[in-house]
Amino acid sequence: MAQPPKPLQDAAPEESVLCELPDWLIPTGRLAMQDHAPTTTYQPPSAGPAAPQATALPPAQRMVDRGVIARGGFGAIHKVFDKALLRTVAMKTLESAKGPTPQSMARFVEEAQITGQLDHPNIVPVHELGVEETGKQFFTMKLVAGETLTAIYKRAPEDSAGFGAHLNRVVEILLRVCDALAFAHSRGVVHRDLKPDNIMVGRFGQVYVMDWGIAQLMVGKRTAGHTVDPVHLARDAGSMDAPGTVVGTFAYMAPEQAYGHNDKIDARTDVFGLGAILYQALTGTPPYRGKTPLEKVMNAQAARITPPQQAVPGRQLPSALCQIALRAMRAAPQDRYQSISEFKEELERFRGGYWFATRIFPPGETVVREGDGADAAYIIVDGTCDVFRVEAGRKVSLRTLGPGDVFGETAIFANRPRTATVVALTPLTVMVVTRESLEEQLAQQSWMGAFVRTLAARFQDQDQQAVTLRATAADAAVVHAALQFVAFHGQGVGNTRVAPWPPLLAQLQVQFGKAEEELAAALAQDSTLTLDRSSNSVVLTSFRPEKP
Numbered sequence: 001m002a003q004p005p006k007p008l009q010d011a012a013p014e015e016s017v018l019c020e021l022p023d024w025l026i027p028t029g030r031l032a033m034q035d036h037a038p039t040t041t042y043q044p045p046s047a048g049p050a051a052p053q054a055t056a057l058p059p060a061q062r063m064v065d066r067g068v069i070a071r072g073g074f075g076a077i078h079k080v081f082d083k084a085l086l087r088t089v090a091m092k093t094l095e096s097a098k099g100p101t102p103q104s105m106a107r108f109v110e111e112a113q114i115t116g117q118l119d120h121p122n123i124v125p126v127h128e129l130g131v132e133e134t135g136k137q138f139f140t141m142k143l144v145a146g147e148t149l150t151a152i153y154k155r156a157p158e159d160s161a162g163f164g165a166h167l168n169r170v171v172e173i174l175l176r177v178c179d180a181l182a183f184a185h186s187r188g189v190v191h192r193d194l195k196p197d198n199i200m201v202g203r204f205g206q207v208y209v210m211d212w213g214i215a216q217l218m219v220g221k222r223t224a225g226h227t228v229d230p231v232h233l234a235r236d237a238g239s240m241d242a243p244g245t246v247v248g249t250f251a252y253m254a255p256e257q258a259y260g261h262n263d264k265i266d267a268r269t270d271v272f273g274l275g276a277i278l279y280q281a282l283t284g285t286p287p288y289r290g291k292t293p294l295e296k297v298m299n300a301q302a303a304r305i306t307p308p309q310q311a312v313p314g315r316q317l318p319s320a321l322c323q324i325a326l327r328a329m330r331a332a333p334q335d336r337y338q339s340i341s342e343f344k345e346e347l348e349r350f351r352g353g354y355w356f357a358t359r360i361f362p363p364g365e366t367v368v369r370e371g372d373g374a375d376a377a378y379i380i381v382d383g384t385c386d387v388f389r390v391e392a393g394r395k396v397s398l399r400t401l402g403p404g405d406v407f408g409e410t411a412i413f414a415n416r417p418r419t420a421t422v423v424a425l426t427p428l429t430v431m432v433v434t435r436e437s438l439e440e441q442l443a444q445q446s447w448m449g450a451f452v453r454t455l456a457a458r459f460q461d462q463d464q465q466a467v468t469l470r471a472t473a474a475d476a477a478v479v480h481a482a483l484q485f486v487a488f489h490g491q492g493v494g495n496t497r498v499a500p501w502p503p504l505l506a507q508l509q510v511q512f513g514k515a516e517e518e519l520a521a522a523l524a525q526d527s528t529l530t531l532d533r534s535s536n537s538v539v540l541t542s543f544r545p546e547k548p
């Protein structure tokens, strides 16, 4: 057939294609391209007119067009008002400049049938399949009031703590996508076009896998788990895509798709797609970045993927998540996770471990300061730090912490200011656990949260009492030493005993290493000792009552 590769070059960067490769890329090939319009945001509907007789209308007449949400090469998504049920829904129509082909019509019906039979909370529900009076095919579905994962990716924060929280959110979304796919696979369906554009997240966090337009049935092939109740189509699923027909989106394609090896498509093709979505969350770009679609498809055939960390060298990425993405996108299907549930388990393990941004503090730098408000806790990855506080004007070292130790958590749990200062002794690498993530974890187990918060508050109270006790004990030691000095070196004056302050001060300073003011303050704690500044002496008042 020797078609020139022109349509490949025309394809917009990340759009689904259904094309046959030129001879020099694959032995057979015809070409038919689909190009898509950019996604637009959904606007909330205005109330539509009620029409009691509308229930009698055929579906096509029940629907009032409220505008296009998105338009692609083969069709468009409209927002329509259903006059019978008085609700706004989404309507996908088959329309193209060149008019529908028998193949595109069959595929459109199959998209509706497959989606319609995949009844799952994370798959957009289809309501109706029909033909308009103009002959245009359509199907209606739930209108998802939300945004695509692409839109969420575009808002990814730059700062490491914010980006970490973003990644955690993406993981939660992907776990729901896994649920949808595991279900679809159990019904014998492979999506084949997984990408952020085809995942929608509702305003209340509901996750939907959209656009099953090029989904394929795994007839007679390996499926993940058991195909209990396979999805049914009118035509033989095996005849859907001839070998050499490339179906999917270049930038996210598994090699078996990029080669048009359609008989090799199975659950692991979607595992690859999930890996590609995760890759984009980490790096901001799809796995294949070639300048032209042709370059991309060749990269996809070779599974030429830049490891996430190399793709964004300046960004701190959780290596566990990078490994999951890379393993899901291995070139050979047998090297990937073998099922969606295997992939999901890995994601759950990551989530269980939670991931936090790390920070490095040079020696001498303060990580947290006593008295400050608390917004994060820290887990030491590497290095040591000194924990101290100022008690009665003196620095009191509490402990030295090293790798694996945790600090800064009590102030958050007890919702009080920091009770100690932490300064790096060596270069210190810490994981920063934000207040939000700590609270999120505690909120997940509310009874545990109550225990932890109570323990933290109790610990802080005890700690405060210990500070007071330590200060009292230290003052008592100073008083004791002063009493001994006055007893040995003082002179009786009337009912009192008086010793010079300078030698006593010198001795106390050697003994306790404290400043004069602190020592004077300690002596003031005792009612029998008085520091007389005018005579520069210490006076011990006798306990004996004066003689009458």
Ligand SMILES: Nc1ncnc2c1ncn2[C@@H]1O[C@H](COP(=O)(O)OP(=O)(O)O)[C@@H](O)[C@H]1O
Pocket (backbone or CB within 6 Å): 016, 036, 039, 040, 042, 069, 070, 071, 072, 073, 075, 077, 090, 092, 124, 141, 142, 143, 144, 145, 148, 197, 198, 210, 211, 212, 213
């Ligand atoms: N049910 C729906 N509710 C809201 N928006 C939708 C719905 N279906 C599709 N869209 C929007 O339209 C875009 C294109 O729909 P999709 O089914 O992916 O068509 P295409 O086959 O042209 O890619 C989606 O990315 C999404 O933004």
Ligand SMILES: [Mg+2]
Pocket (backbone or CB within 6 Å): 016, 197, 198, 211
């Ligand atoms: Mg789409």
